[in-house]
Amino acid sequence: MRRRLLNAWRLGLKELMSLWHDKVLLIMIAWAFSGGIYSAATATSQELHNAPIAIVDQDGSVLSARIAGAFYGPYFKRPDMIAPPAVDPGLDAGSWTFVLDIPPDFERDVLAGEQPSIQVNIDAMRVSQAFIGANYIQNIVLGEVAEFVQHRRTETVAPIELAPTILFNPNLTSAWFGSVMELINNVTLLSVILTGAALIREREHGTLEHLMVMPVGAFEIMFAKVWAMALVVWVAVGLSLHFVIGGALAVPIAGSLPLFMAGALIQLLATTSLGIFIGTLSRNMPQLGLMMILVILPLELLSGGMTPRESMPQAVQFIMQFAPTTHFVSLAQAVLYRGAGLDVVWPSLLAMAAIAATLFGASLLMFRRSLRSQG
Structure with missing residues (x-):
């Protein structure tokens, strides 16, 4: 041996x-x-980072400007302000992952207590960013609208409170x-x-x-x-x-x-x-x-x-x-x-x-x- x-x-x-x-x-x-x-x-990061986004501002109001200004790094790139005809060609070309379309009279309808809609177009070929970014956009827009209307951010009081504790990778x-x-x-x-x-x-x-x-x-x-x-x-x-x-x-x-x-x-x-x-x-x-x-x-x-x-x-x-x-x-x-x-x-x-x-x-x-x- x-x-x-x-x-x-x-x-x-x-x-x-x-x-x-x-x-x-x-x-x-x-x-x-x-x-x-x-x-x-x-x-190959799975986090939302420098996602390209464009905004169609058909309202031209203070509230729409606040929403546009709320998107910044590191999650999003600086938004491109575009006209409605540029949405489809831009998405087809892969120029943006997200396109927000703010309708006319959006601020007036919000102050009147109505529930106007903002269209969000998402390029779902970028699966990870599309899934995560949609939640980010919703939270940003709701937060800006709530602060604009009530001059402060409000939180919904729930009957219970979840306290997540992230182990082994706290920053994900x-x-x-x-x-x-x-x-x-x-x-x-x-x-x-x-x-x-x-x-x-x-x-x-x-x-x-x-x-x-x-x-x-x-x-x-x-x-x-x-x-x-x-x-x-x-x-x-x-x-x-x-x-x-x-x-x-x-x-x-x-x-x-x-x-x-x-x-x-x-x-x-x-x-x-x-x-x-x-x-x-x-x-x-x-x-x-x-x-x-x-x-x-x-x-x-x-x-x-x-x-x-x-x-x-x-x-x-x-x-x-x-x-x-x-x-x-x-x-x-x-x-x-x-x-x-x-x-x-x-x-x-x-x-x-x-x-x-x-x-x-x-x-x-x-x-x-x-x-x-x-x-």
Whole structure:
């Protein structure tokens, strides 16, 4: 066993040297755990921010001017004052997400106690902004009208009072959530790509046949690729957590980083083994890419990182409990967001370890059969 581990160590060093000379993969790794995470956390914000809005003021009154002046950053851009014929062309061109049409005699009808209507045209192709922005607009307009009529903002007295307490993300900042989820997705994606590509590269360059005539077995060859590629991604995860998520994005880490890194190591054992499995089935790089689409997308979309698993069909929930990413997402959210300890996340660690061992065994069996068929 000592000799086999020593062989795996030396072959792993060879894999690291091969990766060092592959500049494309190095650039991809560096970008995925730095700029990729930063852009995913900041550029895809789900909050209402700088939404383009236009106003058709057919009343020209003091009240309509107050309403127009109530829309400002950071939620909305400065409103464009337009004429009625410009509404449809502007929405068709995507110039505005919201267009308010204030009718004639609006102020007079409000002061007379009537209930005039303001038409709000919404470009629903921008789903997240359309959903959130409609509520913002309603609250702004009602507040301005109430203050104009009664010279103060009034609040409806309800028989009860709700006191919401927002935990773990009090400002509802999407970057806090998006950065960690992007990190988790990159762990899965990069570990599968690196190990699968390493195996395909050996086959395409003919070096796999050279290894077969050396005094090394399938275990040494496979384990070398697993530990080498897992180490690269594991180090990248630690650096990204410290410099990108904790540094550039200033996301507070509530829990134990060593505990999360231990979970990431088990996850990497599972995903690198999966990469070997896919690489064994694939004959070349294009096949590897196509097979990864079939595997990676379900792992990322159905693991509970983007939408809660409870909202998915029961059959999907049952199937995804056998995926390592499902338990890794649960562990990462519990540790990094809620500050959970080992007493809380040990079921996830145990499930990930069992899945990793199963994937490693299945990949080793498949890889050994592949070597025998080539021999």
